[in-house]
Structure formats: structure tokens, C-alpha cells
Amino acid sequence: MVIGAGLAGSAVAQVMAQAGWLVTVVDQAEQPAQAASGNLAGLVHPLLTADWNIRSQFYWQGLQATWRWVADWVEQGQVIGDLSGLRQALLSDEDLQISTKWLTQLDIPREWVRVEAASSANQPAGLVYRQAGWLSPPSLVQRALDHPSIRFQGGLEVEALVWHASSQQWHIRSGATTLNADAVVIATGALSRLNQAWQLPIRPLKGQVSYMNQQDCPYPLTGAMAHQGYTTPPVNGYWVTGATFEAPDVSQTTSLASHQSNAEKLAAVIPDWGLPAASLWQGRVGFRPTTADHLPIIGALPDADWVEKAYLSQPHNKALFQYPAQRYHPALWVSQGHGARGLMSVWWAAERIRDQILGVSSAAADAESEMNRLDAAVHPGRFRLRPWRKGQLSGHTLC
Numbered sequence: 001m002v003i004g005a006g007l008a009g010s011a012v013a014q015v016m017a018q019a020g021w022l023v024t025v026v027d028q029a030e031q032p033a034q035a036a037s038g039n040l041a042g043l044v045h046p047l048l049t050a051d052w053n054i055r056s057q058f059y060w061q062g063l064q065a066t067w068r069w070v071a072d073w074v075e076q077g078q079v080i081g082d083l084s085g086l087r088q089a090l091l092s093d094e095d096l097q098i099s100t101k102w103l104t105q106l107d108i109p110r111e112w113v114r115v116e117a118a119s120s121a122n123q124p125a126g127l128v129y130r131q132a133g134w135l136s137p138p139s140l141v142q143r144a145l146d147h148p149s150i151r152f153q154g155g156l157e158v159e160a161l162v163w164h165a166s167s168q169q170w171h172i173r174s175g176a177t178t179l180n181a182d183a184v185v186i187a188t189g190a191l192s193r194l195n196q197a198w199q200l201p202i203r204p205l206k207g208q209v210s211y212m213n214q215q216d217c218p219y220p221l222t223g224a225m226a227h228q229g230y231t232t233p234p235v236n237g238y239w240v241t242g243a244t245f246e247a248p249d250v251s252q253t254t255s256l257a258s259h260q261s262n263a264e265k266l267a268a269v270i271p272d273w274g275l276p277a278a279s280l281w282q283g284r285v286g287f288r289p290t291t292a293d294h295l296p297i298i299g300a301l302p303d304a305d306w307v308e309k310a311y312l313s314q315p316h317n318k319a320l321f322q323y324p325a326q327r328y329h330p331a332l333w334v335s336q337g338h339g340a341r342g343l344m345s346v347w348w349a350a351e352r353i354r355d356q357i358l359g360v361s362s363a364a365a366d367a368e369s370e371m372n373r374l375d376a377a378v379h380p381g382r383f384r385l386r387p388w389r390k391g392q393l394s395g396h397t398l399c
């Protein structure tokens with residue numbers, strides 16, 4: 001059973017169905033993709049950093065996974081989007097020079113990113129990615145759930161999960177309804193009572209995207225573009241530009257000020273573009289499920305009581321081999337905290353969860369392998385264990 005029918009949950013469902021499992025996906029909303037994954041369009045591109053840090057490495061692998069699952073669907077017109085490339089605008093000559101310099105220092109395939117000078121008023125100077133583009137999340141969610149072994153059940157808010165050792169099954173409770181499952185994956189996004197219940201440290205980060213009716217204003221670019229925000233070609237008659245970052249606001253309402261902020265980001269890259277009347281903008285608010293280290297939470301969920309007993313209540317500075325091995329809840333996984341980049345992480349997450357469920361362990365690989373490092377970087381227990389190991393826990397209070 002997968003709890004949550006957004007990008008994260010639908011990807012897990014598709015990958016597990018392809019692995020031969022029968023999957024039930026439940027969501028509190030009547031239809032899939034009603035929360036963060038409901039925006040008309042979002043960008044897909046690598047995350048470049050000057051030191052090619054662990055986040056860049058993770059999102060590079062995440063992007064490859066997205067390609068493995070989604071590229072053919074886009075090619076065949078089953079998912080709305082375009083993965084044929086993307087320009088990331090650079091606003092100043094200084095940015096251009098810095099990017100040119102550190103791109104030559106990075107050990108990344110030359111063919112997938114290059115610096116290009118401005119070629120026209122609506123093609124400003126920037127980085128041009130070859131393996132990048134944009135996707136419409138609702139159409140991707142819909143396609144991912146479209147499999148004979150996947151059943152969707154909407155209008156069911158999960159209130160509690162209880163493990164029954166006798167039947168080796170989870171009982172999933174919602175009001176008077178109880179469902180059973182051999183394995184459960186929590187993919188509940190930013191706003192969910194299950195996040196607190198299972199100590200998943202998710203920070204909801206409000207964002208607003210703006211939609212412009214094509215009839216009111218022609219699309220100002222030749223393709224999708226990343227800038228201080230991003231802008232994509234029309235979907236269902238609306239082109240999309242966004243997005244704001246509005247923490248700690250948790251209201252569900254769109255605002256004129258946020259539309260103006262989105263429009264200004266686009267106007268900064270195309271100065272000659274006349275700002276359309278803000279009254280013509282429509283839009284949508286969503287909450288990104290973010291984490292403190294800007295990486296998602298992926299994998300089997302550690303048993304919190306065991307973590308307390310075996311580690312947090314013990315001295316933090318013993319040699320690693322002196323501690324007992326981590327224990328996990330039986331048959332319980334999470335694909336969470338996909339933040340502002342879910343399109344580049346949910347398919348990698350789904351593949352790793354599949355491998356863990358099926359017992360295809362990366363332990364066979366060298367302990368220093370990239371996969372092991374990425375598993376550790378997104379490990380669900382890291383927010384409790386890292387501060388303890390560094391001696392930064394006061395008492396045993398955890399967040």
C-alpha cells in the first residue's frame with residue numbers, strides 16, 4: 001500500500017507494479033495529484049554546484065532515474081512535457097564568466113551543459129542543458145498510476161498504521177475503515193498528520209505558481225526557461241511562471257503580490273516584455289515538502305525506540321563497530337521530503353525502495369560506492385543520528 005497519490009507515491013506504485021506487486025494507492029483527496037504535485041508544469045534539470053557536492057550527485061542520479069521511467073512516455077505523448085533541453089538564464093556578465101570558469105573545472109559530461117551567449121531578446125545568455133526540460137506533474141501522476149496492478153482509492157485519510165505481528169501485516173486505519181497490507185510506503189508530502197506521527201521532519205514551504213491564459217498574452221519565450229524562477233510553454237491553454245517561496249505562511253490562498261513577484265522574475269530576463277495586468281493572472285498554491293538539508297527522505301524507517309536505546313542514550317563517540325546494528329520497522333518505507341525538486345528525485349526513490357523491499361541490497365557493492373553514499377545522504381534516520389554522533393544533542397530531545 002502506498003499512502004499519498006502525488007509524484008512520490010505514484011512513482012513507487014508504478015515501480016512496484018512493474019516488479020509484479022499488487023499496489024493500492026490511497027489518498028485523502030478524491031483524485032490523485034491534488035497537493036504539491038498538482039501544478040500544471042515544473043522544470044526538470046541537473047543541479048549544478050561549483051564543488052559538485054552530494055546534492056548535485058544525488059540529483060544527477062535522480063535525473064537519470066526520471067529519464068529511465070518518463071522519457072518514453074513523453075516521447076509517445078502519454079505525459080505532457082518536453083525533455084529536449086532547457087536554458088538557465090544568467091542575468092549578468094559576471095554570472096556568465098563565473099559559470100564558464102567553474103564549468104571547465106567540473107568533472108561532468110561536457111555534452112550535457114554548455115554556456116551560450118544571448119541569441120535574441122527572448123534567448124538571453126545562459127547555461128543550456130541537453131538532458132532537461134519540463135513536465136506536467138498531474139499528467140505524470142496519472143500515467144504512473146495507470147497499470148492493471150494498481151488500484152487507486154481516494155477520499156481516505158489514513159489516521160494510523162498498526163503492525164500486527166501475528167499476521168505480519170500493517171492495519172491501515174481511516175475512520176471506520178481498516179485496510180491490510182504486507183508492506184506500506186508513506187508518501188504523504190508536506191501537510192500530513194502521519195509526518196508528525198512517524199517523526200518525519202518535513203517543513204512545508206508554500207509556493208505560488210502563476211498561470212497566464214494564452215489568449216490574454218502570447219507566450220514570451222521559445223521554450224521552457226529557468227531564471228530566478230521558471231517559465232514553461234502553455235499546458236491546457238495556460239503558460240506557467242513561478243514560483244514564490246513564502247514560508248512560514250501556511251494559508252492556502254493565492255495573492256496578487258505573489259503573482260507580481262513571479263512576473264517580475266520573468267521580466268528581469270526579458271526586460272522589453274510588457275507586464276500584463278495582474279488581474280489577468282490565475283494561479284495555484286502548493287506546499288513543498290522540504291527538509292533541513294535539502295535532500296529527500298528515502299528508505300526503510302528506523303525504529304525510533306531502538307534508536308533511542310541503542311544510540312541516543314549511549315555515549316556518542318565510541319567506535320562504530322561497538323554499536324549494535326540499526327533496526328527498522330517491519331515492512332515500512334518512506335518516500336518523502338522531495339522539496340522543490342520532486343521531478344528529479346521521486347523515480348530514484350521508487351527504485352531504491354523497490355530494491356530494499358525485494359532485498360536487492362547495495363551491501364554487495366563496495367562500502368564506499370556512490371549508491372551507498374547516496375543511500376546514507378537520504379537515510380530516514382539521519383536527522384536524529386547525525387547531531388547525536390557530533391555530540392550536538394542536548395538531553396535526548398529530538399526534532
Ligand SMILES: Cc1cc2nc3c(=O)[nH]c(=O)nc-3n(C[C@H](O)[C@H](O)[C@H](O)COP(=O)(O)OP(=O)(O)OC[C@H]3O[C@@H](n4cnc5c(N)ncnc54)[C@H](O)[C@@H]3O)c2cc1C
Nearest residue numbers: 004006007008028035037042043158189192207286342343
Ligand atoms: C509552487 C511549487 C513549484 C514547484 N516547482 C517544481 C519544479 O519546477 N520542479 C520540480 O521538480 N519540483 C517542483 N516542485 C516540487 C514538487 O511539486 C514536489 O516535490 C512534489 O510534488 C512532491 O510530491 P509528493 O508526492 O511528495 O507530495 P504531494 O504531491 O503533496 O502528495 C502527497 C499526497 O499525500 C496525500 N496525503 C497526505 N496525508 C495523507 C493521509 N494521512 N492519508 C491519505 N493521503 C494523505 C495528500 O493528499 C497528497 O495527495 C514545486 C512545488 C511547488 C509547491
